[in-house]
Amino acid sequence: HAAEAHRTDLMTITRYVLNEQSKHPESRGDFTILLNHIVLGCKFVCSAVNKAGLAKLIGLAGETNVQGEEQKKLDVLSNEVFIKALVSSGRTCILVSEEDEEATFVEPSKRGRYCVVFDPLDGSSNIDCGVSIGTIFGIYMIKEGGEPKLEDVLQPGKNMLAAGYCMYGSSCTLVLSTGAGVNGFTLDPSLGEFILTHPDIKIPKKGKIYSVNEGNAKNWDGPTAKYVEKCKFPKDGSPAKSLRYIGSMVADVHRTLLYGGIFLYPADKKSPNGKLRVLYEVFPMSFLMEQAGGQAFTGKQRALDLVPKKIHERSPIFLGSYDDVEEIKALYAAEEPK
Numbered sequence: 001h002a003a004e005a006h007r008t009d010l011m012t013i014t015r016y017v018l019n020e021q022s023k024h025p026e027s028r029g030d031f032t033i034l035l036n037h038i039v040l041g042c043k044f045v046c047s048a049v050n051k052a053g054l055a056k057l058i059g060l061a062g063e064t065n066v067q068g069e070e071q072k073k074l075d076v077l078s079n080e081v082f083i084k085a086l087v088s089s090g091r092t093c094i095l096v097s098e099e100d101e102e103a104t105f106v107e108p109s110k111r112g113r114y115c116v117v118f119d120p121l122d123g124s125s126n127i128d129c130g131v132s133i134g135t136i137f138g139i140y141m142i143k144e145g146g147e148p149k150l151e152d153v154l155q156p157g158k159n160m161l162a163a164g165y166c167m168y169g170s171s172c173t174l175v176l177s178t179g180a181g182v183n184g185f186t187l188d189p190s191l192g193e194f195i196l197t198h199p200d201i202k203i204p205k206k207g208k209i210y211s212v213n214e215g216n217a218k219n220w221d222g223p224t225a226k227y228v229e230k231c232k233f234p235k236d237g238s239p240a241k242s243l244r245y246i247g248s249m250v251a252d253v254h255r256t257l258l259y260g261g262i263f264l265y266p267a268d269k270k271s272p273n274g275k276l277r278v279l280y281e282v283f284p285m286s287f288l289m290e291q292a293g294g295q296a297f298t299g300k301q302r303a304l305d306l307v308p309k310k311i312h313e314r315s316p317i318f319l320g321s322y323d324d325v326e327e328i329k330a331l332y333a334a335e336e337p338k
């Protein structure tokens with residue numbers, strides 16, 4: 001009967017979020033409405049990404065499609081879709097997007113209490129070759145009443161109420177945490193619904209995979225170089241780790257979350273703060289990793305404790321299985337000036 005119940009008792013993401021809401025009787029459902037608008041954006045982008053090859057949506061802006069219309073690049077299109085969906089939810093007041101230099105302050109008549117930071121289509125350089133890409137997002141509550149200010153989105157990642165990503169690959173998978181664990185939902189295109197397929201995801205305590213761009217090895221600092229060396233030539237006779245690097249953060253993080261291991265984007269001489277952005281790449285993925293029992297470290301501190309000063313600030317990041325991150329933390333601690 002359990003199997004039967006599972007097939008007919010579809011737990012959609014909307015039902016899941018409503019269940020979460022029912023645990024907060026004081027809630028007015030604003031958060032549920034906001035999440036539903038984010039889910040709508042993900043469904044639209046999923047459909048656009050899947051059609052990209054056919055509708056010549058890929059490639060550079062300026063190409064014209066069969067209707068002779070000016071084609072928008074997928075990441076530009078995705079950004080517009082999310083901005084419109086978030087503003088129309090009537091629950092947001094500040095939006096920070098990887099695509100927009102400045103933060104968007106929502107007009108007063110449509111304002112709500114939430115600030116959303118997002119990368120509408122991360123890894124978009126991989127679109128043309130069909131590698132999985134994704135949307136990454138994080139949600140803050142505005143700090144206090146009154147006029148929304150930029151400081152309301154320059155909060156440490158530990159203040160996030162929720163974070164997640166939607167990966168557009170062989171299937172469309174949305175991984176979400178609202179602060180009570182991590183759940184994965186897969187889009188059933190015939191229903192147009194995200195169905196709970198990965199309940200209560202926990203990352204293995206230790207993994208057999210390391211994920212880094214080895215092409216940057218000549219620029220790495222001591223601790224990173226030592227750690228990667230240890231992955232490849234373990235001194236304790238344990239088997240070497242496998243290297244898996246897709247070059248699309250959502251895909252590399254999703255594999256790390258499900259299989260275990262460690263994902264590294266270290267600082268190097270070329271980029272002293274690494275490459276990945278704090279607000280809408282490092283924080284949401286670090287939030288998910290901690291919620292799944294893993295951890296996330298910047299080389300200096302717990303990633304979620306970082307207080308950003310600018311909305312597009314970068315940070316080095318080491319995230320994944322708890323024990324694997326502990327090892328690289330020890331190597332950085334050993335380098336600390338006494």
Ligand code: P6P
Nearest residue numbers: 122123124125213247248249250
């Ligand atoms: P590199 C994609 O461009 C991205 O922003 C992330 O999705 C990915 O993890 C990283 O950059 C890859 O960077 O320097 O290894 O190509």
